[in-house]
Amino acid sequence: MTKMIATRDAYGEALKELGEINENIVVLDADLSGSTKTSVFQKAFPNRFFNVGIAEQNLIGTAAGLATAGKIPFASSFAMFATGRAFEIIRNSVCYPRLNVKIAATHAGLTVGEDGATHQALEDISLMRTLPNMVVLCPADAVETKQCIFKAVEYDGPVYIRLGRAKVPVIFDENYEFQLGKGVQLKDGKDITIIATGVMVERALRASERLMEEGISARVINISTIKPIDKDIIIKAAKETKGIITVEEHSIIGGLGSAVAEVVAESHPTKVIRIGTMDTFGESGDGFELLDKYGLSVDNIVNKAKLL
Amino acid sequence: MELEGIAKRIRINIIKMLEKAKSGHPGGSLSAVEIFTALYFKEMRIDPNNPKWEDRDRFVLSKGHGTPVLYATLAERGFFPKEELDNFRKIDSMLQGHPDMKETPGVDMTTGSLGQGLAAANGMALAGKLDNKDYRVYAMIGDGESQEGMIWEAAMLAAHYKLDNLTVFLDHNGLQIDGKTQDIMNIEPIDEKFKAFGWHVIKIDGHSFDEIFGAIEEAKRTKGKPTMIIADTIKGKGVSFMENQVGWHGKAPSAEEAAKAIEELGGGLDD
Numbered sequence: 001m002t003k004m005i006a007t008r009d010a011y012g013e014a015l016k017e018l019g020e021i022n023e024n025i026v027v028l029d030a031d032l033s034g035s036t037k038t039s040v041f042q043k044a045f046p047n048r049f050f051n052v053g054i055a056e057q058n059l060i061g062t063a064a065g066l067a068t069a070g071k072i073p074f075a076s077s078f079a080m081f082a083t084g085r086a087f088e089i090i091r092n093s094v095c096y097p098r099l100n101v102k103i104a105a106t107h108a109g110l111t112v113g114e115d116g117a118t119h120q121a122l123e124d125i126s127l128m129r130t131l132p133n134m135v136v137l138c139p140a141d142a143v144e145t146k147q148c149i150f151k152a153v154e155y156d157g158p159v160y161i162r163l164g165r166a167k168v169p170v171i172f173d174e175n176y177e178f179q180l181g182k183g184v185q186l187k188d189g190k191d192i193t194i195i196a197t198g199v200m201v202e203r204a205l206r207a208s209e210r211l212m213e214e215g216i217s218a219r220v221i222n223i224s225t226i227k228p229i230d231k232d233i234i235i236k237a238a239k240e241t242k243g244i245i246t247v248e249e250h251s252i253i254g255g256l257g258s259a260v261a262e263v264v265a266e267s268h269p270t271k272v273i274r275i276g277t278m279d280t281f282g283e284s285g286d287g288f289e290l291l292d293k294y295g296l297s298v299d300n301i302v303n304k305a306k307l308l
Numbered sequence: 309m310e311l312e313g314i315a316k317r318i319r320i321n322i323i324k325m326l327e328k329a330k331s332g333h334p335g336g337s338l339s340a341v342e343i344f345t346a347l348y349f350k351e352m353r354i355d356p357n358n359p360k361w362e363d364r365d366r367f368v369l370s371k372g373h374g375t376p377v378l379y380a381t382l383a384e385r386g387f388f389p390k391e392e393l394d395n396f397r398k399i400d401s402m403l404q405g406h407p408d409m410k411e412t413p414g415v416d417m418t419t420g421s422l423g424q425g426l427a428a429a430n431g432m433a434l435a436g437k438l439d440n441k442d443y444r445v446y447a448m449i450g451d452g453e454s455q456e457g458m459i460w461e462a463a464m465l466a467a468h469y470k471l472d473n474l475t476v477f478l479d480h481n482g483l484q485i486d487g488k489t490q491d492i493m494n495i496e497p498i499d500e501k502f503k504a505f506g507w508h509v510i511k512i513d514g515h516s517f518d519e520i521f522g523a524i525e526e527a528k529r530t531k532g533k534p535t536m537i538i539a540d541t542i543k544g545k546g547v548s549f550m551e552n553q554v555g556w557h558g559k560a561p562s563a564e565e566a567a568k569a570i571e572e573l574g575g576g577l578d579d
Contacts, residue, residue: 026438050434050469058427058461065431068409068417070362071438073431089424089458097409097418 004167007199008106010142011163012037014149015074019045022153026066028052028075030059035165036076036106056085060094060103067099072153075101079108079121079162087127094158095131102152103128104161109249110277110294111166111199111287120282126254128160129227135180136227138162138248138256140201141170144224147178155180164249166287168199183230189219192308193237196247197223197256200275200296204247207301218305226256234263238270243308245273247301249291252276273304311517314384315345319546320575321380321393327566329397332405335556336450337377339481339514339541344381346520347446356386359413365443366432368417370425370459371450371479372406373558378415379403387414423456425449426476430466433474433534444528448477452484454495460505466534467506474534475527479514481543483554502536514539546573 018025019041026048033039033051042049052058056077063073075082082105083090094101105124112120128136137152137159139145145163152159178184186201187208196204201222208218219241221233237244244264246257257274264270277294291297318341326332348354352365369378376396383390388402395401402411406420416432419425429447436443449459466474478498486492495501499509508530512519520539527535543557544550547569561569 048438052465053461053468055461055464057423057458058430058465061424061427061458061462062431062434062465064424065368065417065428065433066435067431068366068428069432069435069439071431071435088421089427092421093418093424093428 003170005142005170006165006167007139007142007145007163008037008165010145011104011106011149012040014146015041016044018150018153019048022072024070024072025153026050026071026073028059028063028073030054030056030077030081032077038074038076056081057089060086060089060101063101064093064099067101073101074104076104076106078119079105079124080119083121083124083127083160091131095133098133098157100156102159102161104149104163106163107165108162109164109198110282110290111164111249113166113287113290114284116284117281122251122277122282123254124162125226125250125256129254129259133158134227135159135225137224138198138226139224140198140222141168141172143170143172143174143176144178148224151178151180162198164199169202171202171205178224181225181228181230183221183223183233185219185221185233187220189217189241191217191241192243192245192305193219193221193241194245194247194301194305195221195223195234195237195256195260197226198249200247200249203296203298204301206298207305210298210302211305216305223256226259229259229263231263231267234260235267238264238268243271243273245275245301245304245308247275247296249296250276251279253279271308273307275301275304311345311349314349315341316573316575318345318377318380318384319573320570321383321390322376323547323561323566323569323573325376325380325393325396326560327563328394330560331397332376332560333373333558334376334550334561335483335543336371336479336481337374338545338547338550339543340374340377340448340479341545342515342517343448343477343520343539344377346517346524348381348385351524352446353443356414359387363441363443366416366429366445368419368425368429368447369407370419370447371422371453372420372425374448375403375405375407378407382412382414422453423458426459426462429474429476430462430471433471434469436473445474447474448479451478451480451482451489451495451498454478454498455493463502463505463507470532471534472531475524476534476536478536478538479541480538481541483543483552483557485557487554499538506533508533508535509538510535511538511540514541515545548572
């Protein structure tokens with residue numbers, strides 16, 4: 001049976017490990033530390049943890065100031081508020097001066113579930129991707145999350161890390177290696193390519209198995225660094241297969257699908273079908289049922305693949 | 309060096325750089341000259357030859373449109389040659405319209421979008437406490453800027469974390485772009501507001517060196533809370549036709565107006 005771990009839990013554990021080896025790591029939260037799992041760090045290093053209250057602009061602005069003095073701040077809240085409420089602070093106080101602030105936002109996407117549309121960020125990749133100097137990471141499982149957090153610390157500059165609330169299948173073993181800026185081909189295929197990010201990588205893998213049964217050989221690529229995107233792996237797929245399906249728990253506008261379409265449009269025009277939320281808000285419900293309802297089902301990936 | 313003489317030269321350079329740039333913000337720059345002079349020429353522990361010195365005192369100009377007074381002061385203090393002031397707001401210049409810490413030696417934080425600098429100053433002060441460093445953090449906010457919600461988020465944080473290594477000046481000149489602050493969106497009683505938020509509050513004449521230094525010393529003696537120095541100032545101070553005129557918030561003087569202003573300030577062009 002597949003192990004199920006939420007990426008936010010892996011984040012909390014990674015922070016605690018990093019706190020032990022790097023005393024410049026500081027963590028800020030806006031009254032959601034139990035949910036974002038920064039509380040794990042707080043318990044271990046209370047003097048390096050700052051709760052700023054329910055004030056996301058302040059969360060990012062304070063982190064920026066800490067970074068000017070050599071600290072490596074992780075600022076956490078839900079993805080909706082971290083990127084939406086604080087967008088302009090991220091732009092002007094973090095990205096423009098290229099300060100070493102890591103924004104690790106949890107509860108991204110529909111898998112927030114029952115809290116509903118106000119709390120389901122479906123635009124955060126788009127918002128963060130448009131900012132100069134920002135690196136955007138979206139890990140697929142707990143194993144990759146931990147590596148993303150460690151790599152974000154090695155990298156000097158602003159990083160956005162998109163994490164989820166729900167427990168999701170662990171798909172990588174300890175031999176998996178995340179490299180910043182590199183996509184990973186998880187499965188070879190010669191007919192079509194499925195490019196996925198975050199929790200949708202696991203569904204993309206399942207879709208490829210279904211397609212195989214129907215005689216379609218689907219390549220599966222995990223893009224966990226959405227910016228800077230790995231152009232080479234995308235262009236190679238565009239050249240070697242007849243079309244690309246992108247799959248993300250995010251709006252089809254501005255996210256992974258847009259990033260992939262931009263690359264192929266400029267370098268090797270290929271048909272791209274984007275699977276994501278179709279310019280709509282979410283709603284309350286079980287997170288995985290919501291994924292199915294909004295077109296992020298294995299069935300829909302399979303059906304769209306047949307259109308290529 | 310006499311502080312009045314330095315302040316005079318800074319004012320003259322503000323006028324000169326604005327005239328050359330043909331844009332920029334004279335009013336809220338001239339109002340803050342004495343405070344900048346006091347900080348950069350007497351109070352702050354800084355080294356123009358080592359602007360990133362880890363143990364330096366920091367300054368954050370949260371009301372970032374005050375770049376003319378910031379740049380004129382930094383040039384006067386030797387952070388970069390005064391000739392650079394001629395390039396203010398021009399293409400390829402190190403002197404951007406609003407402060408840019410990556411471009412300009414001596415600028416400790418990138419600001420310009422109002423409300424953000426105070427939170428950054430808080431972060432610097434928190435880092436100083438964490439590292440047991442004795443540097444102090446100074447910041448300047450505007451009275452119009454205090455209409456931004458983020459100022460009050462940051463005000464809560466500074467008091468909550470007892471940032472007594474933070475001293476903030478509020479340039480209380482009473483004007484903002486669209487008119488008087490009391491007409492646009494009243495912020496008064498601003499002293500009572502900061503007191504209620506847990507700050508030590510001092511009210512001074514922001515053009516009196518004695519009162520500025522007195523307040524800075526009082527702030528240093530104040531333990532367990534941040535200090536807000538509400539400095540009553542005159543927007544456009546020193547130039548008769550700019551003083552208390554809302555129209556001089558963000559307008560550059562013509563060559564003729566600049567000459568008249570410099571004459572009033574008692575300066576020759578070589579000052």
